[in-house]
Amino acid sequence: MSTRPSPLPPDALLLAPMVGLSHRALRELIRGFGGCDLYYTEMTSAAGYLSGAPYDRFFLDSGPEPERTVLQFYAVDTARMVEAARKAARELPAAGLDLNFGCSAPHIERSGGGVSWMKNPEAARDLVARVRDARPEGSLSVKLRIGYDDDYGRLRDFCAGLSEAGADWLVLHPRLRSEKLRRTGRWDYVRRLREDLGIPLVGNGDVRTPVDKAARVRECRTAGIMLGREAVRRPWIFALIRGLERDPGFRMTVDAAETAETFLRLVEELLPPEFHLSRARRFFYYYCDNLSFAHHIRWKIQNAPDLASIRRILAEYFEEVPGDRVVGGR
Ligand SMILES: Cc1cc2nc3c(=O)[nH]c(=O)nc-3n(C[C@H](O)[C@H](O)[C@H](O)COP(=O)(O)O)c2cc1C
Known part of the structure; x- marks a missing residue:
């Protein structure tokens, strides 16, 4: 030992x-x-x-x-x-x-x-x-x-x-x-x-x-x-x-749109271009669970051809469902 x-x-x-x-x-x-x-x-x-x-x-x-x-x-x-x-x-x-x-x-x-x-x-x-x-x-x-x-x-x-x-x-x-x-x-x-x-x-x-x-x-x-x-x-x-x-009364609020954008930016900065799309799709496969229409947006992102399209899909989504921007909770 x-x-x-x-x-x-x-x-x-x-x-x-x-x-x-x-x-x-x-x-x-x-x-x-x-x-x-x-x-x-x-x-x-x-x-x-x-x-x-x-x-x-x-x-x-x-x-x-x-x-x-x-x-x-x-x-x-x-x-x-x-x-x-x-x-x-x-x-x-x-x-x-x-x-x-x-x-x-x-x-x-x-x-x-x-x-x-x-x-x-x-x-x-x-x-x-x-x-x-x-x-x-x-x-x-x-x-x-x-x-x-x-x-x-x-x-x-x-x-x-x-x-x-x-x-x-x-x-x-x-x-x-x-x-x-x-x-x-x-x-x-x-x-x-x-x-x-x-x-x-x-x-x-x-x-x-x-x-x-x-x-x-x-x-x-x-x-x-x-x-x-x-x-x-x-x-x-x-x-x-x-x-x-x-603190049992602790609460967190997170801006889901901003977090998604930060992730995409980090992927672009830190990973090779050949990885960008596959890594983004993998991440959003799970991350979309935070959103009310997870199934719908997950499917769209899995079929997006590039990061610009993913950004557009997310922007449209948060415009249509602004309440989903704030997540966090327990
Ligand atoms: C997409 C994916 C890739 C994984 N890759 C590895 C890996 O490289 N090495 C490893 O030991 N386990 C790997 N696992 C297993 C996870 O480390 C972990 O044991 C499993 O997901 C259960 O934990 P969770 O319920 O918290 O996700 C992987 C799991 C997933 C979902």
């Missing part, structure tokens, strides 16, 4: 790694509302990073707060992950590294990455130990799922191995490998694992409101809570949670 002090702040709030969403523009937007404790980047291939994949400069951009940003990698073999960790230690400012043991996207799993590490506890443990040696500075975490079977003992033993190998904390997204996001996560696994694990555990999945967050912490006593999709829907959610923790 790691004897180094854990850099995870108490009662931490973390932004989840999400492909196409957890990029610098989203972090900047969240930071504009007050930020969160740790931001995870979207996953990057360790092999791709070693071979100089063209867009890794953007995937692995840890701005605007490198000291609060964890770089997530997925790997299909130990040697290249260890090499990537060494290279990252030399080149990339960051609070830490995370190993993705949770992704169940077919192409990742079939190639031996993501959740497939959970099939082989010895290899997973060896990977963690060797990455720890390769990059002694900064935190090392693992984000994982329950695994392949509804078997708590197996998960507990797997996680104990990672802890002994030197992981600083784990993030559990409590779904089985085959479970899609539609099914609610099995938070009883988080509660049990937190009781048995010798290192901090962060829980993740389906936390949508400050009330959800407080309930999960109360029930599971996790060291932190990680939010994914809700932080895209409401980039101010972390500020709202902290505000209500300080």
Whole structure:
């Protein structure tokens, strides 16, 4: 087990790694509302990073707060992950590294990455130990799922191995490998694992409101809570949670039109032109949930050919439904 002090702040709030969403523009937007404790980047291939994949400069951009940003990698073999960790230690400012043991996207799993590490506890443990040696500075975490079977003992033993190998904390997204996001996560696994694990555990999945967050912490006593999709829907959610923790009467009002424009501007400033449209569509897929006619405007944005059209669609929408400009709440 790691004897180094854990850099995870108490009662931490973390932004989840999400492909196409957890990029610098989203972090900047969240930071504009007050930020969160740790931001995870979207996953990057360790092999791709070693071979100089063209867009890794953007995937692995840890701005605007490198000291609060964890770089997530997925790997299909130990040697290249260890090499990537060494290279990252030399080149990339960051609070830490995370190993993705949770992704169940077919192409990742079939190639031996993501959740497939959970099939082989010895290899997973060896990977963690060797990455720890390769990059002694900064935190090392693992984000994982329950695994392949509804078997708590197996998960507990797997996680104990990672802890002994030197992981600083784990993030559990409590779904089985085959479970899609539609099914609610099995938070009883988080509660049990937190009781048995010798290192901090962060829980993740389906936390949508400050009330959800407080309930999960109360029930599971996790060291932190990680939010994914809700932080895209409401980039101010972390500020709202902290505000209500300080003062139960706290209220937030946010200008939804201005926030949308800020996001588009950040995308243009910080991401390569080839990414602009896909990243905007992905963001608005969730963000439109703030609006009364979400389905209608989401569909229009998903079919927009460029950012100028997205801007026009939004401007027309807020002109027609001015009441939707002000959002926030609880
Ligand atoms: C579009 C999308 C992309 C994701 N990409 C990643 C990823 O790169 N790495 C990872 O560990 N999990 C990834 N996930 C899973 C999330 O990190 C998180 O575990 C999941 O969305 C549940 O949390 P939530 O209910 O707060 O969204 C992704 C999820 C979504 C919706």
